Amino acid sequence: MIRPRYEHGHSAHCESGVMSLMMRHYGLQLSEAMAFGLSGALMFAYLPFVKLGGMPLIAYRRMPRAIIKGLQKNLGITMKMQTFSRPKKGTEILDGLLAEGRIVGAQTSVFWLPYFPEEMRFHFNAHNLIVYGKEGNEYLISDPVFEAPVRCSTEDLQKARFVKGVMAPKGLLYYPAHVPEVIDYAAIIPKVIKKNARAMLKTPVPIAGIRGIRALARNIGTLGKKDLRYAKLFLGHIVRMQEEIGTGGAGFRFIYASFLQEAGRLIGSPQLAEASVMMTAVGDQWREFALMLARAIRSKKSQTIDFPALQLKLEDVAEAEADVYRTLLSKR
Amino acid sequence: MDHSQVPQHNISTYANNRKAIYATDTNGDYTLVASSGWDVEGEATRQALAELERLADAAYERVVSGEISPLSFHMYNRRMDLQVLAESTGLFKWRIRRHFRPHIFARLSEKMLALYADALGISTEELGGLPEQRSLR
Numbered sequence: 433m434i435r436p437r438y439e440h441g442h443s444a445h446c447e448s449g450v451m452s453l454m455m456r457h458y459g460l461q462l463s464e465a466m467a468f469g470l471s472g473a474l475m476f477a478y479l480p481f482v483k484l485g486g487m488p489l490i491a492y493r494r495m496p497r498a499i500i501k502g503l504q505k506n507l508g509i510t511m512k513m514q515t516f517s518r519p520k521k522g523t524e525i526l527d528g529l530l531a532e533g534r535i536v537g538a539q540t541s542v543f544w545l546p547y548f549p550e551e552m553r554f555h556f557n558a559h560n561l562i563v564y565g566k567e568g569n570e571y572l573i574s575d576p577v578f579e580a581p582v583r584c585s586t587e588d589l590q591k592a593r594f595v596k597g598v599m600a601p602k603g604l605l606y607y608p609a610h611v612p613e614v615i616d617y618a619a620i621i622p623k624v625i626k627k628n629a630r631a632m633l634k635t636p637v638p639i640a641g642i643r644g645i646r647a648l649a650r651n652i653g654t655l656g657k658k659d660l661r662y663a664k665l666f667l668g669h670i671v672r673m674q675e676e677i678g679t680g681g682a683g684f685r686f687i688y689a690s691f692l693q694e695a696g697r698l699i700g701s702p703q704l705a706e707a708s709v710m711m712t713a714v715g716d717q718w719r720e721f722a723l724m725l726a727r728a729i730r731s732k733k734s735q736t737i738d739f740p741a742l743q744l745k746l747e748d749v750a751e752a753e754a755d756v757y758r759t760l761l762s763k764r
Numbered sequence: 765m766d767h768s769q770v771p772q773h774n775i776s777t778y779a780n781n782r783k784a785i786y787a788t789d790t791n792g793d794y795t796l797v798a799s800s801g802w803d804v805e806g807e808a809t810r811q812a813l814a815e816l817e818r819l820a821d822a823a824y825e826r827v828v829s830g831e832i833s834p835l836s837f838h839m840y841n842r843r844m845d846l847q848v849l850a851e852s853t854g855l856f857k858w859r860i861r862r863h864f865r866p867h868i869f870a871r872l873s874e875k876m877l878a879l880y881a882d883a884l885g886i887s888t889e890e891l892g893g894l895p896e897q898r899s900l901r
Contacts, residue, residue: 442798444784465786465794485812486845543843544885549779551813555848579782579798591885597851665815671808678783686765686786690794712788716765726804729811 438535438564440574440581444680444687446560447499448473449576450537453562455509457535458611464576469691470620471502472628474684477640478648484598485554487669490648492683496539496558496599500606506624510610515602519594522603523586526563529607535564535574539601544592547575547582556677558599563589577678621695625704629757642757645750653743656736663737667725674722682722685715685753703764710756717749767797775801777809816843827894833869834894835860835880841895842884852883 438457441464443449448468455462468474473494482489494502503509516522529536542548542556565572570583584592593603635641648670655663673683680687689711696704724745728737767787782798789795820840826832839849850857863869863876874888881888 442784442796444786444796483847485848549777549781551777551779551809554812554843577783595852596854596883597848600851665811668808668811671804672812675802675805676809680784680786681765681770686794690786693794708794709792712765719765722804726807729807 438562438574441576442579443576443678445678445684446575446577447496447558448687449678450560450562451499451503453574453576454535454537454608455611458608459613460509460611460615463690463694465687465690465694467503468499468684468687469695470506470624471499472506472624472631473498473502474628474688475631475640476642476644476683478644478651479639480651485669487666490670490673492674492679492685500537506620507615508610508612509608511606512609513604513606515604516594517602519590519603522593522605523590526605527566529605530563530566530571534607535562537562537606538589538593539604540589540592541595541601544588544595545575545584546588547573547578547584552676555595555597557595557597557601617695618699621699621704622701625692625695625760629760633754633757633761642750642754645753646747649743649746649750652746653739656739660737663739664729667737667742668729671722671725671729674718682715682718685711685718689715703759703762707756707759710752710759714749714753714756717752721745721749767795770797770799771802771804772800773803773806775803775806775809777801777806816840819845824894830866832864833866834892835869836864837894838880838884838886838891842886844884849883853879855879 441449441453441456443452443464445464445468448464448471451471452462452464452467455467475491475494477489477491479489479491500511500513504511514525516525526536526538538561539557540559540561542559543553545553545559561576562574563571564574569586571586571589573582573584575582593601595601632641635643637643639647652667655666675681675683689708692704692708692711696702696708724742728742731737765785765787767789770785770787778801782800784796785799786794787797820837823832823837823840827834827837839845844852846857846860850860853860863872877888877891881891884891
């Protein structure tokens with residue numbers, strides 16, 4: 433079977449970018465925003481008991497691999513997913529798949545990828561990329577968060593695929609086994625969006641969805657009692673989780689607004705178009721919040737940080753975001 | 765966010781790379797804009813790096829004065845903490861903490877040193893000493 437040459441594309445987020453690029457390669461036109469939205473992976477979670485670099489886990493989306501799994505479920509794509517206990521075996525299988533002419537998705541650590549900017553190399557193990565070929569001892573890599581394709585040696589990629597720890601990739605490789613030719617968007621889009629909106633509004637746990645945002649806001653309100661250095665690191669950590677790791681800005685809210693716009697046009701829904709505009713405004717509010725955090729971090733020791741003001745701002749964001757989900761759930 | 769407001773602050777942490785940001789064009793249509801970074805993000809990243817540097821510097825001093833073993837320094841120098849090192853090696857935290865004591869570290873087997881060296885991505889010789897200048901590579 434002759435496949436078209438692989439074409440790299442720049443994306444905001446690694447996992448949705450990989451899925452979009454991979455689907456396009458196999459003939460299904462699916463933008464990154466659609467891949468993200470249709471996976472139903474938009475979320476918010478604040479997990480004070482799970483520590484990442486000594487800081488509580490704050491996530492603006494569901495768990496890693498949720499986009500891959502969500503797309504399988506919602507679009508009827510079948511992915512072949514494989515993990516390995518021995519690194520050497522994982523490299524052999526990858527090389528074999530490439531020799532067959534496949535492009536292969538892989539989960540890796542960020543820290544051990546030498547092509548990442550030095551200042552961006554942290555121990556985060558749920559990065560995703562596409563390997564689309566091998567030349568000599570070097571893999572040809574399409575890392576969706578980079579503008580152009582990159583290269584990485586066999587040893588370095590193996591190290592990055594087999595780090596141990598939280599969200600350890602275990603050498604995960606994935607590629608599509610079945611890609612549907614037609615997708616019934618008119619049926620799927622409303623279903624996925626409503627389910628996602630309900631999950632954001634009506635979680636039973638007080639640390640997920642809109643309730644999670646409010647829980648984080650309350651926590652910020654109490655930071656005045658904590659050590660100032662810790663408080664500042666915590667605020668910086670929130671900014672990083674929201675803006676740093678390929679979220680398309682404002683913790684995926686802009687990607688989702690883009691999805692709502694595209695989906696609304698696809699099925700001719702003014703309701704989705706309206707929600708898209710609202711979600712863009714929410715994204716802008718998240719950015720205003722990040723700016724306030726940055727100013728607080730900058731402030732000198734003599735000045736006191738106005739934690740209640742930060743709490744109030746985040747509560748406003750939560751309310752505005754809840755409004756978007758209510759609009760998406762309203763019957764017209 | 766309007767496409768004209770997408771920050772282009774050329775932040776050092778991107779090292780001349782650009783990131784894709786979703787923004788609306790003049791018609792309100794979403795489009796991908798390549799951004800050279802937002803100061804707010806760059807500052808947050810550098811703050812986290814500075815904290816890791818601070819920990820590594822402090823460890824460096826304590827290794828020089830003989831209070832702790834080089835393992836502690838190399839852990840921070842690789843942007844790890846006790847939790848990440850424990851997960852990367854499969855060892856219990858208390859065991860690693862024990863190996864922070866110089867006289868215990870000095871008695872470690874070749875096998876144990878190799879385990880640490882592999883997790884940290886350095887040679888066993890490097891693990892046993894301190895670099896003259898600290899760097900990631």
